[in-house]
Amino acid sequence: MFLGLLVGGLWLFYEARRRRWSKEEMIPIGLAAFVGGMIGARISILFFNGWETAPLVLNFFALFDPRIGPGSILGGVAGGYIGGYITSKIIGKKDCACDAFAPSLALAMSVGRIGDFLAVEDGLGKATDLPWGVPVPGVDYLVHPTPLYDAGFNLLWFGMLIALRDHPKMQDGNLFKLGLAGYAVFRFLVEFVRNNRVIALGLTGQQYFCIALLIALALAFSNQWRGTRRRVSI
């Protein structure tokens, strides 16, 4: 995960320079996104793993315990967005800073997930007979290497976002929204072969989060499209 954050951070730095952000913008927004992401990743465990995790999850000082994992990547993305958004408003940044984050996040997740796979910690999946199933300590069957699915998707998605980053329609937050939408669709599907806690109707908390995120993004795109149509018709 550390390497993922480092690689993602370096790409963010490169994107910010390319977009000609000043360091007075880049540093606070990047820092706030990182801190917000770490808090969001931890707090989202409440939603995904249940209220019984509250004493650990809501304990501020447990954030600094290296023995405890960081939490959910979905919560991390949400927390990072909130932190970055609040900061960009405070410093008075006019355009959306989030587009620079889109490819950086995909790259960071791709690298980070390889780390998850090597650590045999997060997200190794359900049993499978597929030829690419992997052995896991403690069980005598092969499982889906779901962190590698994640890593592979994010690497492809990173390439896609890089290809689209200068497209006129992918500015002002649209690239970030597309990045999130793509990951949400992928994550919803891959959850069916992961071992996360099912909340209701056979779906996990992560899947409900993805559904909610896709609805929010659809509403945001729809508002934007209506706004554009109104401006064109005037």
Added chain:
Amino acid sequence: MEFTRKIYETRNEKTLDFVIGFLGWFVFTLILQFAANLLLPGGRFVVGLLSGNDTDIARSLDTVLPILALAINCLPLILNILVLIYFAFTRYWIALGALFAFGALLLIVLLLAAGCFALSSAPYS
């Protein structure tokens, strides 16, 4: 609520506020840790005193205590976020210093976690 934002005129003012924010965050966090460590056992003691020998009161206070403990647990995080936002609107460079301290400590934790993982998976560890 109106916030009066400090206008920084010199680089020294910015540096001073940054250092205040950076060091102040550690002091603030230590105070919060100290307070949380006092409040929880203190709360249990008060609950014990209030309930005395009355089992009904003890039972109802028993349900309150975990909620109180959770609230005390949440308080440092909520206070941190609120104080950061407050200073971001009033003395920006203090907020930046505090955010830097927060982020630096989180990064060190991640480094330690990565280091521990690397050591534990080394062949001759």
